[in-house]
Amino acid sequence: MSTAALPTPAFDRFYRHEELTQLLRDYAEARPGLVELRSLGRSHEGRDIWLAVLTNQATGADADKPAFWVDGNIHAAELTASTACLYWLHQLLSNHGEDAKVTELLDSRVVYLCPRLNPDGAELALADVPRHIRSSTRPYPFDEPHVEGLTVQDADGDGRILQMRIRDPNGSWKPHPEEPRLLVPREPGEFGGSYYRVMPEGLLEQGFDGTGIRVNRDREGLDLNRNFPAYWRQEFEQQGAGPYPTSEPEVRAMVDFIVRHPNIGAAVSFHTHSGVILRPMGTQSDDDMTPEDLWIYKRLSDLGAKLTGYPAISIWHDFKYHPKEIITGTQDWVYEHLGALFWTVEIWAPNKEAGITEYDWIHWYRDHPPEDDLKLLKWSDEHCEGRAHNDWRPFAHPQLGEVEIGGWDRMNYWRNPPPKYREREVARFPAWLTQLGLTLxxxxxxxxxxxxxxxxxxxxxxxxxxxxxxxxxxxxxxxxxxxxxxxxxxxxxxxxxxxxxxxxxxxxxxxxxxxxxxxxxxxxxxxxxxxxxxxxxxxxxxxxxxxxxxxxxxxxxxxxxxxxxxx
The missing domain is CATH 2.60.40.10 (Immunoglobulins)
Known part of the structure; x- marks a missing residue:
């Protein structure tokens, strides 16, 4: 087996497609007996969707071994998900022959590892002039540009997309009384203060008439995680689901591969953010699940919580975006249709970093005390060089006139950890992933x-x-x-x-x-x-x-x- 030096990737940065392709090829060249690089298919824009097949080929072909599927970055700007896959890849190849568990895993089983299921969306998020869409770059549901409304984009050309604020007596936000840099919600019935109207950073497609501003949805309205066969629903019930199940080439490539490989018995999909491990079901309560499956899910999820430090929770009971709506996606297809175990990992929790420990995973984003915002601002100042929350600065907007741009950098500090924390976050997972693979x-x-x-x-x-x-x-x-x-x-x-x-x-x-x-x-x-x-x-x-x-x-x-x- 080759003992050539492995690549030394930088886990504090995100790789664009050409760099990622070369990195994966370098791994395959350095360890030809342990990793084979395959293309699952091509994306909407024609990029290869790379799959690393990790197994000791001297002990048998991958198709003859029990298999574990791991993917990341199905959502465009959730780039740390790709880093998590690359980090485990590096750990597996570095430790085969040295670590007993890693050696047993690759000798007796196979890992199918897809670091970036959505290369088009990731490339857009990493562009010199970035945009942060949900998923695929294919226009949907209509293939036509916006002709009115505000389109979210980097209006001032600094490479970031923040927020804009405009003074308005009927605005919903006000400066925090102790920290004027920070905007907090206006109290019920409050009047007589200084208030702001807040919107995403962007440009208007037509001139401002002085009255109405509507923020456009992304022209690229697909959510690839809603395009899977199980519980697929039309746009009026599940936004971004596409015209029919597996209509999108990225999802179809994954589904076709997994169906052709019945040796896959478990899977993990990396996303960001919330700092939790999510388990099925998305459509049923625990009381309605098959009891034996629920028990094994809880046992292996608890192991994940112990090894990663991330709480393991139920999607149905603890992670609904809305209490009257259900969320379906990869997890339902892999478990509900195929009966394989599946977990979604939501990497990174900035509120935890700021010392906010007692909160509901979803409800916190709808409503939380101003004290939490102060903790987050303190964290930004002391640990992020003041870049997680940016001071408001004047900007001559071409349509709106004088505005201020600033606030939270959601892409680089919320959706993804800042560079110095990225390797620490993704280093949580190899021990659990390896243990899951060994349970097969x-x-x-x-x-x-x-x-x-x-x-x-x-x-x-x-x-x-x-x-x-x-x-x-x-x-x-x-x-x-x-x-x-x-x-x-x-x-x-x-x-x-x-x-x-x-x-x-x-x-x-x-x-x-x-x-x-x-x-x-x-x-x-x-x-x-x-x-x-x-x-x-x-x-x-x-x-x-x-x-x-x-x-x-x-x-x-x-x-x-x-x-x-x-x-």
């Missing part, structure tokens, strides 16, 4: 035997077992949906050999793992003590010295092959 089911050969029954007649048998923590089907949902195939045995007969009894292909059982039973009755004797094993048997007629081939495949648990010489 793993088919292994226990024995292959031949017993002579008479002249050139043999009873041959193969026994396999599941060496993994999880069962071969991974979740009960997979059994309910009939999407996880049980163990299948195949006998390969050479010329001169014939089958006397049995079938060339035998459908065996699902194989349990060594996870403890999820039942309050666990103190009772276990009935199926060896439910992790399966045996297939044939009667074969062949001369001594004949070499028989055997194959056992169990979808998510992988494939094993062996040969047996008669006599």
């Amino acid at each position: 089911p793993k088919l292994q050969l226990l024995s292959a035997s031949a017993e002579p029954l008479g002249p050139q007649t043999w009873r041959v048998a193969v026994v396999v077992g599941n060496a993994g923590y999880l069962p071969s089907y991974v979740t009960k949902r997979a059994l309910e949906r009939k999407v996880a195939r049980a163990c299948v045995f195949e006998l390969e007969l050479p010329p001169g050999a014939s089958l006397v009894n049995g079938k060339r292909r035998i459908e065996g059982p699902q194989l349990e793992g060594h996870a403890p039973k999820n039942s309050l009755q666990a103190f009772l004797p276990e009935r199926e003590v060896t439910a992790d094993r399966a045996r297939a048997e044939w009667i074969v007629r062949a001369p001594a010295g004949t070499v028989l081939g055997f194959k056992a495949a169990s979808g998510r648990a992988g494939t094993v092959r062996c040969e047996l010489t008669l006599g």
